Amino acid sequence: MSIIEQSRGELVAALNALLKRRAQTSVPAERQAINEAIETINSTRAELNQGELLAAANIVVGAADALERVIAAAKTGPFDGTIGALEHAFQRLQAVQRAVHAQDSLPPAEDDEAEGEPGIFSAAATSAAPTPVKRSTNYPELEAEYDAWFKACKVRPQYQGNVDYYLKRLAKFRATYQQAGAQIGVPWHFIGIVHAMEAGFDFTTHLHNGDPLTARTVQVPKGRPETGNPPFTWAASAQDALKLKKLDRETDWSIPRVLYNLERYNGFGYRRMGVATPYLWSFSNLYDKGRYTRDHFYDPNAPSKQCGAGVMLKALKDKALI
Numbered sequence: 001m002s003i004i005e006q007s008r009g010e011l012v013a014a015l016n017a018l019l020k021r022r023a024q025t026s027v028p029a030e031r032q033a034i035n036e037a038i039e040t041i042n043s044t045r046a047e048l049n050q051g052e053l054l055a056a057a058n059i060v061v062g063a064a065d066a067l068e069r070v071i072a073a074a075k076t077g078p079f080d081g082t083i084g085a086l087e088h089a090f091q092r093l094q095a096v097q098r099a100v101h102a103q104d105s106l107p108p109a110e111d112d113e114a115e116g117e118p119g120i121f122s123a124a125a126t127s128a129a130p131t132p133v134k135r136s137t138n139y140p141e142l143e144a145e146y147d148a149w150f151k152a153c154k155v156r157p158q159y160q161g162n163v164d165y166y167l168k169r170l171a172k173f174r175a176t177y178q179q180a181g182a183q184i185g186v187p188w189h190f191i192g193i194v195h196a197m198e199a200g201f202d203f204t205t206h207l208h209n210g211d212p213l214t215a216r217t218v219q220v221p222k223g224r225p226e227t228g229n230p231p232f233t234w235a236a237s238a239q240d241a242l243k244l245k246k247l248d249r250e251t252d253w254s255i256p257r258v259l260y261n262l263e264r265y266n267g268f269g270y271r272r273m274g275v276a277t278p279y280l281w282s283f284s285n286l287y288d289k290g291r292y293t294r295d296h297f298y299d300p301n302a303p304s305k306q307c308g309a310g311v312m313l314k315a316l317k318d319k320a321l322i
Contacts, residue, residue: 007060007096008045014067014089015041021074021082033073037066061165064093065172098202098210104305105200105210106279108220109269109292137268139260146256149276149286153314159283159307166312167319169201176203180235184248189322190258191238193309194265197279203234207241220295255313262309269298278304284311 015038022034044063067090074083133141155163170177170192177188177195195201199210208224211217213232217224225232225240242248245265250257263277270277273290281287282304289303316322 006099007093010089010092010096011041011045011060011063014063014086014093017082017085017089018067018070021070021086024082025074027073030070030073033066033070037063037070040066060093060096061169064090064097067093094202094204097200098205105197106266106304106306107292107295109267109277109279110296133271135268135271137264137271139257142260143256146259149281150255150259150310150314152286153281153310154285155311155315156283156285162307163283163311163315166196166307167315167321169196170312170316171321173201173203176235180238181242184239184242186242186247186250187253187322189313189316190247190253190261191242193262193312194241195238196312197262197266197306197309206232207234207238208244213237255317258313259310262313273298273300275300278306278308280308280310282306282308282311284308284314 018034018038018041022031022038025031025034041063044060067086071083071086071090074086133145136142170189173192173195174188177191180186181188181191191207195207198207199205202210205212206217206224208217208221209219211219213230213234215230216222216226221244224244225237228236239248245261247261250261259280263280266277266279268277269292270279270290275290276287278287278291287304287308290298290300291302291304293299293302313322
């Protein structure tokens with residue numbers, strides 16, 4: 001079963017649960033939330049019929065948000081088994097979003113020997129900004145590059161809807177990111193962007209790599225957090241991930257330094273290949289194709305299907321959200 005087919009099935013299940021709950025409640029606020037959710041889900045089903053995998057998470061998230069509002073409204077009304085069904089439907093829609101993210105996410109790009117041929121810069125990239133400094137991981141050598149590329153970055157029109165989706169998610173969870181970052185001195189937008197890149201905004205997984213919070217991480221970095229016992233809270237795990245990268249010691253949160261730390265989070269391996277990292281610039285005029293499709297394997301013809309962290313940062317800046 002494809003992810004889109006799975007999405008349609010979960011939406012039908014959610015719709016049935018909503019209809020059953022509507023017949024049982026007389027609370028005006030809840031009935032209004034249910035009616036709005038039904039309208040959203042019917043619209044979402046129509047969009048999925050036209051949609052592709054790349055847009056599936058963006059489409060499904062509206063239905064998940066609508067269900068979340070119904071669940072919140074139901075807390076004031078009669079509580080019965082239908083609420084459990086709605087909660088399960090909400091969780092399954094979140095699982096669909098996780099599946100989309102897992103399929104499109106970028107593996108680590110460590111700066112070591114990799115299989116595959118180097119990529120070639122597109123004309124758009126080479127005319128818009130300087131060529132990346134190959135192999136360099138030294139921030140003073142890269143600062144001017146980050147500044148120039150950030151200024152030159154523009155969203156490709158066909159991806160504007162996807163970028164808008166990321167902006168809405170970042171804004172929605174801003175308070176959560178602020179709370180986690182305040183204790184270790186990391187700004188909310190950095191945490192939110194990493195959360196989008198590594199976990200698809202899933203608060204049931206580790207910020208380190210998207211592994212579930214019910215156990216220590218099994219992917220690289222393995223065995224995190226080292227202290228405490230699972231299940232871990234999202235905030236505790238996120239703080240561990242940021243400390244592991246020594247970001248709690250960072251004092252410079254200028255745009256170029258943020259871009260440097262975001263690229264460092266994924267790895268500098270794209271510089272070896274002579275390609276602008278999609279981890280920063282995917283969906284923009286600065287990136288065309290070429291990506292690591294799995295650990296230590298680079299495909300020069302594979303495009304990224306994940307919005308770049310730098311593109312999100314530029315969108316937040318343009319909207320005066322940072």
